[in-house]
Each structure stands twice: as C-alpha cells, then as structure tokens.
Amino acid sequence: MNVETAVRRPDEATDAPPGRTDAEPVPVIPTPEPVVRPTAPAAVEAGGEIRIKDLSVYYGGFRAVRDVDLTIPPRAVTAIIGPSGCGKSTFLRTLNRMHELVPGARVEGSVALDGIDIYSPEVDPVQLRRVVGMVFQRPNPFPTMSIYDNVAAGLRLTGRHKRSELDGIVERSLRRAALWDEVKDKLKQPGTSLSGGQQQRLCIARALSVDPEVILMDEPASALDPIATLRVEELIAELRRQYTIVIVTHNMQQASRVSDRTAFFTMGDERAGYLVEADDTVKIFTNPREQLTEDYISGRFG
Amino acid sequence: MAGATLAAQPSIAARLTGSRVGSRRKVVDRSMRTLALLAALLCVVPLIAVLAFVAANGISALSLDLITKPPKALGTGGGALNAITGTIQMVALGAVIGVPVGVLGAVYVGEFANTRSARIIRFCADVMVGVPSILIGIFVFTFLVLPVGHFNAFAGAVALAVIMIPVVMRTTEESLHLVPNALREASLALGVPVWRTTLSVVLRTGLPGILTGSMLAFARAMGETAPLLFTALGSRVVNIGDFGRQMDALPLFIYVNARQPVDALNQQAWGAAFLLLLVVLIINIAVRARSWGQRIG
Numbered sequence: 001m002n003v004e005t006a007v008r009r010p011d012e013a014t015d016a017p018p019g020r021t022d023a024e025p026v027p028v029i030p031t032p033e034p035v036v037r038p039t040a041p042a043a044v045e046a047g048g049e050i051r052i053k054d055l056s057v058y059y060g061g062f063r064a065v066r067d068v069d070l071t072i073p074p075r076a077v078t079a080i081i082g083p084s085g086c087g088k089s090t091f092l093r094t095l096n097r098m099h100e101l102v103p104g105a106r107v108e109g110s111v112a113l114d115g116i117d118i119y120s121p122e123v124d125p126v127q128l129r130r131v132v133g134m135v136f137q138r139p140n141p142f143p144t145m146s147i148y149d150n151v152a153a154g155l156r157l158t159g160r161h162k163r164s165e166l167d168g169i170v171e172r173s174l175r176r177a178a179l180w181d182e183v184k185d186k187l188k189q190p191g192t193s194l195s196g197g198q199q200q201r202l203c204i205a206r207a208l209s210v211d212p213e214v215i216l217m218d219e220p221a222s223a224l225d226p227i228a229t230l231r232v233e234e235l236i237a238e239l240r241r242q243y244t245i246v247i248v249t250h251n252m253q254q255a256s257r258v259s260d261r262t263a264f265f266t267m268g269d270e271r272a273g274y275l276v277e278a279d280d281t282v283k284i285f286t287n288p289r290e291q292l293t294e295d296y297i298s299g300r301f302g
Numbered sequence: 303m304a305g306a307t308l309a310a311q312p313s314i315a316a317r318l319t320g321s322r323v324g325s326r327r328k329v330v331d332r333s334m335r336t337l338a339l340l341a342a343l344l345c346v347v348p349l350i351a352v353l354a355f356v357a358a359n360g361i362s363a364l365s366l367d368l369i370t371k372p373p374k375a376l377g378t379g380g381g382a383l384n385a386i387t388g389t390i391q392m393v394a395l396g397a398v399i400g401v402p403v404g405v406l407g408a409v410y411v412g413e414f415a416n417t418r419s420a421r422i423i424r425f426c427a428d429v430m431v432g433v434p435s436i437l438i439g440i441f442v443f444t445f446l447v448l449p450v451g452h453f454n455a456f457a458g459a460v461a462l463a464v465i466m467i468p469v470v471m472r473t474t475e476e477s478l479h480l481v482p483n484a485l486r487e488a489s490l491a492l493g494v495p496v497w498r499t500t501l502s503v504v505l506r507t508g509l510p511g512i513l514t515g516s517m518l519a520f521a522r523a524m525g526e527t528a529p530l531l532f533t534a535l536g537s538r539v540v541n542i543g544d545f546g547r548q549m550d551a552l553p554l555f556i557y558v559n560a561r562q563p564v565d566a567l568n569q570q571a572w573g574a575a576f577l578l579l580l581v582v583l584i585i586n587i588a589v590r591a592r593s594w595g596q597r598i599g
Binding site for chain 1: 485499506
C-alpha cells in the first residue's frame with residue numbers, strides 16, 4: 001500500500017518467508033521441494049521468533065489447551081485455525097500473557113521469545129506486552145480519545161513519549177496501518193467516528209505505535225464486512241516483513257490468503273484443545289500430514 | 303352438531319365467543335389496572351404538592367435581600383447569606399473529602415476486589431445509604447465535636463461527606479461496570495500498567511457517570527439537616543472559611559426560622575426553602591437530562 005513500510009529493517013527484504021504466492025484463495029500446486037525457513041541462526045538478526053514447548057493452559061482445574069509444541073518463525077505470518085472452542089484464542093493470549101487477566105488462569109511449559117522465557121520471574125508482563133502487541137476481534141478504540149490520541153495512547157500511557165516525537169510516530173503508525181490518507185484531515189475527531197474497518201486499522205496503528213516485535217491478532221476481521229476484511233488482509237501482507245504476526249482465524253480461506261505458516265488446533269479429550277500439526281500454509285491446505293487436518297480443511301467437521 | 307366422540311364439547315365457535323367467557327376476569331383485570339394507575343399517580347402527587355406548596359409560599363419571600371444579606375443581629379429582616387455561604391462551603395468540603403473516597407472505593411470494588419468482598423462492600427454501601435442521617439450526625443459528633451468541645455463546620459462537612467460517600471461509590475461503580483472490558487484489554491495489551499489503565503481508560507471512560515453520581519450526592523448533602531444539627535449547629539453570622547467555628551446552612555436556617563413565632567422569620571424560612579428546592583431540583587434535572595441524552599445519543 002505504501003512504500004514507506006519497507007524502511008524499518010532494510011536487511012529484512014532478503015529474508016522473505018517462502019512458500020507464499022499472492023493473495024490467491026487456495027494455492028493449487030503444492031511446492032515440491034522442501035522449503036527453506038528461517039531457523040535459529042537467522043533468528044539472531046531477525047528477532048521475534050517464538051518457541052513454545054509443552055505448553056498447557058489451565059483455567060483453575062480445567063485444562064483448556066494441552067501440550068503445544070510450536071515454533072513461530074520471525075517476520076512471517078502464522079495462522080492458527082481450528083473449530084470453535086479449541087483454545088485458539090486462549091493459546092494466542094498466552095503469548096503476551098493476556099490470559100492472566102482471567103483469575104485462576106495459569107500455564108505450564110515454556111514460551112521463549114528470542115530465547116527468553118516470557119514466563120520467567122524476571123519478565124514483567126507489562127513490558128512483555130510492549131514487545132508483543134495485540135489486536136482484538138472487535139475494534140476497540142478508546143471512545144474518549146481522538147484518532148490522534150488513540151494512536152498516541154500507547155506511548156502516552158506508558159510514559160515513554162517525547163512530545164516532539166509524538167506527531168511523527170502517530171503519522172508513521174497510521175501510514176503503516178494504511179489509514180493515514182483517510183484520517184489525516186480529521187485527526188482530532190473521535191476514534192469511534194470511523195467505520196468498523198477503519199477502527200480496526202486504527203487499533204492496528206495503535207498497536208504498532210509502541211514498536212512491537214510481535215503482533216497477535218485474534219480474529220481481527222471477523223467483525224468486519226468483506227471489503228474492510230480485504231483491507232485488513234492487505235495490511236497484514238504489508239506488515240509481515242517487519243513483524244512476527246500470529247493470527248487466529250476461523251476463516252480457512254483467510255488463513256490460506258494471509259499466512260506463511262498454519263497451525264491447526266482442535267479439541268481433544270475433556271475439551272482440551274491441542275495442536276494437531278503446524279506446517280507451511282501451502283502444505284497444510286494441499287497435502288496435510290494428518291487425516292484430522294484434511295477433514296477440517298475439506299469441511300468435514302468444525 | 304357435535305361429533306360422536308366429542309359429545310360433551312360445545313362447538314369451537316361457542317367456546318371462543320361465548321358471552322360469559324372470561325368476563326369476570328376482564329372486570330378484575332380492569333379494576334386492578336385502575337387501582338395500580340391510581341397508586342402510581344399517588345406517588346407523584348406529593349412531589350407536585352410539595353413543589354406547589356413551597357413555591358406558592360416561598361416565591362413572595364424570595365428577594366435580593368435574602369441572598370445578599372445576613373440576618374439582622376436584632377429584630378427581624380435581613381437575609382440568608384449566612385446559610386447560603388455555609389451550605390456552599392460545607393457541601394464543597396464534604397465533596398472534596400467524600401468524592402475521592404467514594405470513587406476510589408468504587409475502583410477497588412469494581413476493578414480489584416474479588417466477587418465475595420465486592421459483594422460485602424457493595425452491601426454495606428447500600429445499607430449506609432439507608433442509615434438515618436441523624437445517626438451519622440451523632441457519630442461525627444462523638445468524634446469531631448466532643449473532643450474539641452465546641453460545634454464546628456469541619457464536623458459538618460465530614461458528616462456530609464459520610465452521607466455522600468456511599469452514593470458516589472455506588473453510582474461510580476455502576477458507571478465503571480459499563481466500561482467495556484475490551485477497553486481494559488486494549489490498554490493492557492499496549493503494555494500500559496494497570497494503574498494507568500484504570501486512571502486514563504476506565505475512569506476516563508466512566509467519567510460522565512462519576513460526575514452524575516457526584517452531583518446527585520451533592521444535591522442530597524445539600525438538603526441534609528440532621529447531621530448538621532449535631533456538628534455545624536448553625537450560626538447567625540456569615541462564616542467564610544473558618545471551619546473551626548459554627549456555620550449555618552440552608553436546612554438549619556429553615557429549621558430555626560420556621561419555629562419562630564414571628565411571621566417575618568417564617569417568611570424567610572419559606573424563601574430559603576424555595577431557594578434550596580430550586581437548586582436541588584435544578585441539579586437533579588440537569589444531571590438526569592444529561593444521562594438521558596447520553597442514553598439516546
């Protein structure tokens with residue numbers, strides 16, 4: 001959408017995640033040769049790799065998600081798909097410890113962001129969330145704030161802003177969220193005056209303003225109309241070179257359009273969600289390893 | 303007429319339209335509805351009666367003197383300036399003490415307390431709204447008047463604060479309850495600390511409701527008489543700013559002057575009553591009109 005986005009990390013351009021053509025619905029041709037993915041050595045320069053080991057999530061005595069082993073590559077889009085109630089959102093929220101807002105929620109196992117366990121006592125969840133941002137299902141701009149203030153909120157409320165830099169950061173964030181041209185003349189109007197799709201992109205701009213490495217998206221387009229959905233998907237495509245993006249969606253077409261990698265979750269015994277398999281999106285949608293995945297992809301359940 | 307199997311049954315037409323079908327029920331229904339309507343009207347009558355009565359008697363007593371002059375030291379005449387200034391000062395100080403306590407208490411109950419303790423505190427606040435205000439007067443009297451040995455306006459302001467706290471707390475809590483959780487999450491997900499989220503997002507979003515509650519508490523405290531009888535006591539001189547001494551208030555002014563066997567003083571009481579009613583009514587209407595507009599808008 002805009003060229004400016006490429007500026008953030010210029011050396012990133014060469015490190016593009018493979019296996020992804022354009023915004024075509026379902027890729028028909030499976031890639032024959034094993035694809036090269038950025039792994040540990042590459043992750044040193046491209047930060048934002050998440051390694052999840054043996055992760056289980058509990059709400060009190062109820063185990064909502066069990067035994068997830070998953071590596072989320074940096075600077076790529078990872079989609080999490082699966083039927084309702086399989087713990088996709090719960091899992092997503094453990095990546096920036098938002099699940100801790102629910103009393104009694106806890107995890108076992110480890111989540112390492114660039115090698116640092118985010119559940120170790122030294123890691124402050126407040127700091128973590130500045131590195132791992134989040135976009136929610138329903139657009140949730142602050143109703144008392146203007147468009148400008150909504151974007152600036154992340155910096156103002158975390159006390160990290162220099163007044164002189166604020167204008168620049170707000171503009172850059174809005175440009176990255178592909179919203180600048182639509183709102184540049186009405187920055188003082190309330191954020192809630194925008195349309196639903198614009199509000200969601202405003203929320204993305206707000207998340208970008210604090211300069212995260214990882215962006216978690218919890219069904220970011222499910223409350224939007226098709227055109228607004230398309231714009232959000234285009235935006236995700238723009239952002240994938242600069243951020244590690246994890247997107248939960250129950251829309252399989254969307255997963256196939258926007259993601260480089262796909263992880264398929266489903267619900268197992270005692271209603272505990274678990275990871276069935278994770279692979280390159282093309283592989284998952286054309287030639288999955290597990291029968292369960294194929295059944296779900298082809299619409300036989302879920 | 304009827305089939306063999308349904309010999310005992312009258313026809314459907316007869317069952318649906320028979321003249322006596324449900325007629326008794328209809329009569330009872332209509333009379334009970336009328337009764338309920340009368341009861342509802344009866345609820346409104348006192349308000350209108352009081353308004354009309356006070357207005358009729360007070361409007362003639364309303365004069366510039368009433369709001370600009372203190373009572374004369376000797377004889378009759380003068381105005382209620384001592385009471386007006388006293389009410390403003392004590393209610394203001396009461397709000398300065400009571401509103402922060404009420405708001406902060408609501409933040410605790412609404413944002414941080416577990417369900418059990420929240421329910422207990424909420425229950426206590428509800429009970430406190432219903433505690434006879436004279437008891438609050440006596441309570442403050444024992445703590446802030448007896449030790450210093452004389453009636454004082456500070457004790458009056460504290461007594462009013464005690465009355466305002468539960469009102470502010472409950473209305474604030476309700477308005478915080480209306481703040482969508484998604485906003486708290488949005489803020490926390492940005493890495494905003496909890497305290498800052500509470501202050502800049504939750505309280506900020508609930509601010510209209512908090513103001514509404516504070517204004518209602520303000521109006522309520524303005525009309526309180528009993529707590530002030532034991533604390534500020536009343537005064538015939540204008541007391542500006544000396545909270546260590548006695549101070550007058552509109553309800554006290556009304557109480558004292560209405561009991562005098564002098565018509566001129568009774569008239570002043572009517573005037574003060576009308577003034578008080580007017581202010582309280584304006585606050586109430588303004589606040590409700592505002593929240594009304596919000597609900598529609």
